[in-house]
Amino acid sequence: MRADALTTPRAANGRAPDVFEPGGWVPMREHREQDEVDFAIVGTGAGGGTLACKLAEAGFSVVAFDAGAYWRPLEDFASDERHQAKLYWTDDRIVDGPDPLKLGSNNSGKSVGGSTVHFAMVSLRFRPEWFKSRTKLGYGVDWPIDWREMWRYYAEVEEALKIAGPVRYPWGPKRPRYPYRAHPLNAAAEHLARGAEALGTDWAETPIATLSAPHGKAHPCVYRGMCVIGCSTNAKQSVLVTWLPRALAAGAEIRDLAMVGRIEMGPNGRATGVHYHREGEWRFQRAKNVVVAGYAIETPRLLLNSACSRFPDGLANRSGLVGRNLMVQLNQAVWGQVDEEIRSYKGPPSLAINEHWNYADAGKDYHGGWAYMSQGPLPISWARSLSGGRGLWGRALIDEMARSNHSVGLKMVGEVLPYAHNRVTLADETDQYGLPIPRVTFAIGDNERRMVAHALDFMEASLEATGARERWRETDDTCHLNGTARMGFDPETSVVDADCRSWDVPNLWICDGSVFPTVGGANPSLTIQALACRTADRIKELSRRGAL
Amino acid sequence: MLQADAATAPARLIAGGATILGASVLADSSIEHYRGSFHHPAMAVPIVAAVAAIRVNAAGGRDRSSVPNEPLRDPAQRPERRPRTPAHAAIAAAGAAGLGFHGWDIARRVGHLRWSTLFYAAPIGAPAALILSGALGAAADALATRDPRLGPLPVGGRFVGALAVIGLVGTSAEAALLHFRGAFHSPWMWLPVTLPPLAALALARDTLSGVPKDTSWALLGATALLGFVGAGFHARGVARNMGGWRNWRQNLLVGPPIPAPPAFTGLALAGLGALLLMRRGHG
Numbered sequence A: 001m002r003a004d005a006l007t008t009p010r011a012a013n014g015r016a017p018d019v020f021e022p023g024g025w026v027p028m029r030e031h032r033e034q035d036e037v038d039f040a041i042v043g044t045g046a047g048g049g050t051l052a053c054k055l056a057e058a059g060f061s062v063v064a065f066d067a068g069a070y071w072r073p074l075e076d077f078a079s080d081e082r083h084q085a086k087l088y089w090t091d092d093r094i095v096d097g098p099d100p101l102k103l104g105s106n107n108s109g110k111s112v113g114g115s116t117v118h119f120a121m122v123s124l125r126f127r128p129e130w131f132k133s134r135t136k137l138g139y140g141v142d143w144p145i146d147w148r149e150m151w152r153y154y155a156e157v158e159e160a161l162k163i164a165g166p167v168r169y170p171w172g173p174k175r176p177r178y179p180y181r182a183h184p185l186n187a188a189a190e191h192l193a194r195g196a197e198a199l200g201t202d203w204a205e206t207p208i209a210t211l212s213a214p215h216g217k218a219h220p221c222v223y224r225g226m227c228v229i230g231c232s233t234n235a236k237q238s239v240l241v242t243w244l245p246r247a248l249a250a251g252a253e254i255r256d257l258a259m260v261g262r263i264e265m266g267p268n269g270r271a272t273g274v275h276y277h278r279e280g281e282w283r284f285q286r287a288k289n290v291v292v293a294g295y296a297i298e299t300p301r302l303l304l305n306s307a308c309s310r311f312p313d314g315l316a317n318r319s320g321l322v323g324r325n326l327m328v329q330l331n332q333a334v335w336g337q338v339d340e341e342i343r344s345y346k347g348p349p350s351l352a353i354n355e356h357w358n359y360a361d362a363g364k365d366y367h368g369g370w371a372y373m374s375q376g377p378l379p380i381s382w383a384r385s386l387s388g389g390r391g392l393w394g395r396a397l398i399d400e401m402a403r404s405n406h407s408v409g410l411k412m413v414g415e416v417l418p419y420a421h422n423r424v425t426l427a428d429e430t431d432q433y434g435l436p437i438p439r440v441t442f443a444i445g446d447n448e449r450r451m452v453a454h455a456l457d458f459m460e461a462s463l464e465a466t467g468a469r470e471r472w473r474e475t476d477d478t479c480h481l482n483g484t485a486r487m488g489f490d491p492e493t494s495v496v497d498a499d500c501r502s503w504d505v506p507n508l509w510i511c512d513g514s515v516f517p518t519v520g521g522a523n524p525s526l527t528i529q530a531l532a533c534r535t536a537d538r539i540k541e542l543s544r545r546g547a548l
Numbered sequence B: 001m002l003q004a005d006a007a008t009a010p011a012r013l014i015a016g017g018a019t020i021l022g023a024s025v026l027a028d029s030s031i032e033h034y035r036g037s038f039h040h041p042a043m044a045v046p047i048v049a050a051v052a053a054i055r056v057n058a059a060g061g062r063d064r065s066s067v068p069n070e071p072l073r074d075p076a077q078r079p080e081r082r083p084r085t086p087a088h089a090a091i092a093a094a095g096a097a098g099l100g101f102h103g104w105d106i107a108r109r110v111g112h113l114r115w116s117t118l119f120y121a122a123p124i125g126a127p128a129a130l131i132l133s134g135a136l137g138a139a140a141d142a143l144a145t146r147d148p149r150l151g152p153l154p155v156g157g158r159f160v161g162a163l164a165v166i167g168l169v170g171t172s173a174e175a176a177l178l179h180f181r182g183a184f185h186s187p188w189m190w191l192p193v194t195l196p197p198l199a200a201l202a203l204a205r206d207t208l209s210g211v212p213k214d215t216s217w218a219l220l221g222a223t224a225l226l227g228f229v230g231a232g233f234h235a236r237g238v239a240r241n242m243g244g245w246r247n248w249r250q251n252l253l254v255g256p257p258i259p260a261p262p263a264f265t266g267l268a269l270a271g272l273g274a275l276l277l278m279r280r281g282h283g
């Protein structure tokens, strides 16, 4: 790999890396800092990268900043878990609360393309009722957006990413056929399928953002299972290889290794640009609009850190909700041992899924939904599960590792309710840029505990039905961060409106999972990208009406 | 009874078609069954059968016993009985057994008959190519006899036409299934699911009426060509996998099957043979 990507910006001098060619470049439009660009976007992940593409294609001038490096997957990604730690956000953070979160590889990324560079590619639509969970299901809060509108944007994102999924999806309202066909099941996925059938529920091939046929310059998946450490074939449809090449072609500028530390406010209560750290110095980019898309911890951190005399509690924080209602998703698992070889690293980790309990409400003693998927842990992460999650060490750990090829497991993605006390605040300590680091305080509630109990029992019954012995439960795991800057119907109970525009600062927008009022029991990235597409359309519309 | 040279040219076309079908099966099943590590000994059967099909059919449409490598011009000299029927029957039987095996593979998959089983289990229609190769080869041989028959059925243009129609429909269906699996990501992928079915339709019409039409010649000719063009497209498809042709040992196995499209050529040639027979009044 080229270590220089971590030290010297690659997107500079009128060109950016061509992610499809080793050593390749594509032309990139550049903006002067004193020029007021239409949009300065902080973060190029699922939210920011998608929005940068859509806004550039709509003709706006866009500069998108990312604190991470600009990788060329074909030459920079090794099949090595340790080496690929370069993709994770591992800057200092403080975690506390009754159930302190484990932060790192499993929840946040620091790369151009954001966490999607090493995400597991599961691409699900939310259940329609979740957008009105308070009204329809009696818990959480309603979204200010109608599911039918989201359904249209889901279709747009699925098409853009060529999501490979089943011809007919068994749950939820009718949806168009997935653009690409489902991948073949691996042995771990077959176990999920047989277990689901034994328990009388549907199952499906997981709709997943990796190609089952070529698309443009991207190769189809080669089923080597290195997805969560970064796919080196470009089969994975990350933001890095989908939206960003389009964004560049449409005239967007991307600044890699550029950490935004503060949003500058003008005397008229509007944002005037962003201060960012690049190549050893602080710089300032003027902008007509600022979009924050840094993921559920960095987004509130930046808003809080941009406090000024006019907004002493941080930007967009009239409601006091910036940083609050942080939601993870439950990620508990059941594992077991079977006679036949599983080799679960063959192919993407989650090739089969059961969303039954996202759509069925009867028989639950808790609110919310959960899905579960087949699993394919890589060796180091498996060793971590066995040592941290199961308490094996020494000889016992080595012996168990030797049997990995016969281990099979199911892992849930479960809904966590929004609790105001789960929050991101600023600590007194500072990081390498001199910025206050975030403090992440977290506790799960009784509702979640009941959901976990139900899910673990169900998944264990499924494994048992397929003959898995020596079953054990991995109970201490979470994934996906959302919330902390929720969207809503009014400025008192939310941070942004349905257009993801902040109530308090009219030219400040938030475009990532932070705006989720609730998280549902489905992986969030498709919804984040759909929201970004919707936000872009709304911005176009507002601009047309002169209301930006 | 057939006229002297009336039968030889069509018989050669039909035998040629059967040979190409055999070659297609040989290459395709070798690659696919190698990919499956020959984990069942029976997976060698189609390879042996396809080699036999090529050997037997390459000399088809002529009688080797009396005038080697030359068709018999004088019908009176033609043999009473066809010498190679057992070989053709064995080849077709291997195909039928393959159908059974592939069907069994589908039936035991989790989820049974669902789209991904059809996509990724053993291809259901592929072994049928051997049945057709056997049948067409036998038909070509029969045409070199005084009283061309297969069992109770008289062998002529309409008989061979019907076989070619069945083959074209089945092969198009298989192409449709697999190109659907590939999500028709290239517009060219629509060709094999439109042109051969049209050719099959035209040939079916002629087979029913016994009168060949100009469009049938054109469509079958184009379908014959499509087989080669398709192989070229599939070669490009192999190159679009990670590593391209540099990684041929892997990509030949996972890319689109290069030997599959020429099956269309084989069937189209047989169809053209059928048209010739009909035109010469041997419906």
Ligand SMILES: Cc1cc2nc3c(=O)[nH]c(=O)nc-3n(C[C@H](O)[C@H](O)[C@H](O)COP(=O)(O)OP(=O)(O)OC[C@H]3O[C@@H](n4cnc5c(N)ncnc54)[C@H](O)[C@@H]3O)c2cc1C
Pocket (backbone or CB within 6 Å): A042, A043, A044, A045, A046, A047, A048, A065, A066, A067, A068, A105, A106, A107, A108, A109, A110, A111, A112, A113, A114, A115, A116, A118, A119, A120, A121, A122, A123, A124, A228, A258, A259, A260, A261, A293, A294, A295, A296, A298, A299, A302, A480, A481, A511, A512, A513, A514, A523, A524, A525, A526, A528
């Ligand atoms: C291992 C793993 C597996 C996952 N699997 C799935 C899955 O299968 N399906 C699914 O739907 N989701 C999955 N996710 C979650 C998904 O990746 C995230 O929900 C999604 O990427 C979040 O989008 P985002 O835009 O909010 O943030 P990100 O995609 O994380 O992008 C944020 C970007 O902003 C940059 N940034 C942050 N702060 C600043 C700053 N101040 N200045 C400059 N840049 C900044 C960061 O460097 C980062 O690149 C997974 C995540 C991980 C880590």
Ligand code: SF4
Pocket (backbone or CB within 6 Å): A210, A220, A221, A222, A223, A224, A225, A226, A227, A228, A230, A231, A232, A233, A234, A235, A236, A347, A348
């Ligand atoms: S299994 Fe597929 S998506 Fe995952 S890393 Fe390999 S090629 Fe990429």
